[in-house]
Amino acid sequence: MTSDTALTVPPARPRPPARSAGDRRRARAAYLFLAPFFVVFLAMLVIPLGYSGYLSLFRTRLIGGTSFVGAQNYLTALSDPEFLAGVGRMGLFLLVQVPVMLGGALFLALALDSGRARGAGVLRLLYFVPYAVPGVVATMMWGYLYGRDFGPLAQVFRAFGASAPDVLAPGTVLGSMMNIVTWEFVGYNMIIMYSALRTIPAELLEAASIDGAGLVRQAWSIKIPAIGPAIVLTVIFSIIGTFQLFNEPALLKGIAPTAISNGFTPNFYAYNLAFVNQDVNYAAAVAFLLGLVIAVISYLVQLRVNRGGTAN
């Protein structure tokens, strides 16, 4: 429709639309309704963001005060082994945990959608419950489950006379954290996928089944392609969530202080820089770089998906 008009109407100078008093009033009302959002958006996001950007260009020393250093903090961060290790760790997290979590979510969503499971409503709620548990509580709960001296996991091992693996050791704690995050967010991602599945027209599936497509075939050839955009959405949410991991390292540090370093995740690193090292400026630079990493990876994912879309 729009392309039609673009072709037929010669490119004339766009005429400013005549605005009646009613239009103006309506516009005013619209701005009025939008205002609360923009006020909060400005005050809580844009201004603090601008201020952090400004801070990141300075250097404050306990002795000698504040001086302008330009991009120095960013250059330091790019060669800071702790920051890079944190980003690398999250990259690994992304490659291992996100596919497992989203695969699980997709499987559950398809299973619920198939209509074969009895009590689907209850199950849906049950899968979703972990997401409703605040992240802090979830981590504390898992901290207890993982406990080496008293945790149920350790007790089971002991009951069989085996020594329990230390899941909070430097080499294993990342895996334990992946487990917590998976448990927490499978249900959430499942709900997104499930609601997308509900919008697939029933005729389509009916036609497929008349053509002899089984459940698996239907899922693979119709359902999954149909909810592609929803899956991409969960991927992008997961990328952002992964790089911003904070609660899990912050709380697990209490029970595994030597396995979780101050720079375990980039977000936790920025926090420690600001509040333990008292280096707000460098922390701001690290936070900005982290934002950049997230933006770039999310963009690449979207780009790839879009390209895949046009090829089809």
Next chain:
Amino acid sequence: MNPTRRAAAAMFAGTFLTGLALSACSSGTGDTEPVSSDDVRKALDTDTQLTFWTWVPDIQKEVDLFQRKYPKIKVKVENVGQGLAHYQKVRTAVKSKDGAPDVVQIEYQYLSSFEVNDSLLDLGPLGAGDLSADYVDWVWKQVSTGESVWAIPQDTGPMGNLYRYDLLQKAGVETPPVTWADYAVAAEKVRSTGSYISNFANNDFGPFIGLLWQAGVKPFAYDGDKGVSISVNSTGAKKVIAYWQDLIQRDLVSVDADFNDAYYQALNSGKYAGWLTAAWAPVFLQGTVESTTGLWRAAPLPQWSAGQNVSGNWGGSSNAVLSTTQNRIAAYELAKWINHDPASTTKLALEQSLFPAAEGVLKDPTFTDQPVDFFGGQKVNELFAEISGTVDTEFAWLPFTDYAASQYTEVVGKAIGAKGDLSAALDDWQGVLEKYAKDQGFTVTGR
């Protein structure tokens, strides 16, 4: 800029200074002007609103005493968190110069990190110097430098040895070890019964520093201006760590993180037969491992050589007045009242179980003569009051304790957890601290 101001304050006095201070900071009162008793009377009789940030439970009780005496002063007590969370908020409030409290709780090891950016009001000119005789020597040294007084001491944590009488008995250790050599022998016996004589926490800067303090090691110093001295890998420090390295290597002490559920569980189950800890720990234990009531005893720390009697300190805190206050006299009087008035200090010791810094309470029989059931009727307060007198008086901190403590866990704690080379870890820690100090603009002097 700021240290220069303090240096100037030391050199000049009186009128010139008042003008300088007024022009240097907009926060009103010239902060080094001496006050007369008339000024004090007037200030305490003027309607004033004070804010007091502290995490001490029920401190309102002592504040009420103050307000009964000075009804014109209204005190708002706020708990903004404990430890790091609290300091973060204090630092932010001081930086923004708005919403900062008048009086704040600060642990001794953090005082210099507030001195370095002139956040604290020097209480010397307000007459705090006169109080020095009322506090234990080493504690007073923690809050003062020369004529300057940065805070009024509240509670302390002289270190001793709390142990499970029954478990040591079972291992054939009849009396608590007197020297560290005895302690190692006892550790072996205890280990053969399945327990550890104690835990050497892999995440806790506090007790390790307390043990260095006992050994006479001075790892840190700060000259109040730009100079720091760092020697966490000195011969003395290495001697202490070598001792623990040996026990760790032989699996005679555990290396768990402290103050988490697993730790409390282990205290309860008898995994640890003792705890080298501070004077606040007896009360803490009673709340944490109630089921072991009557099985604990307290003794002084083992000594490096027989016949010696020295201890270190772990924890405790003070009340300081922030330099941003608009009511310096009233704020000082509040900090003083809480920690100096006998009614208040006794209440703090008996009702809130803060181990006192004030000599008056330490000598008060109602405090020292209490038998404690948890310790089989032992007069634990009396013991720790004696220990308090044996704490080495000279011990200083870096003006960036937060960093030093977190890097202790990152570097040394990691090595402890991995049972690695602790001597090398101290060298690494030294390097990290020196680098940070230089980056922050300090002059680092040798050991």
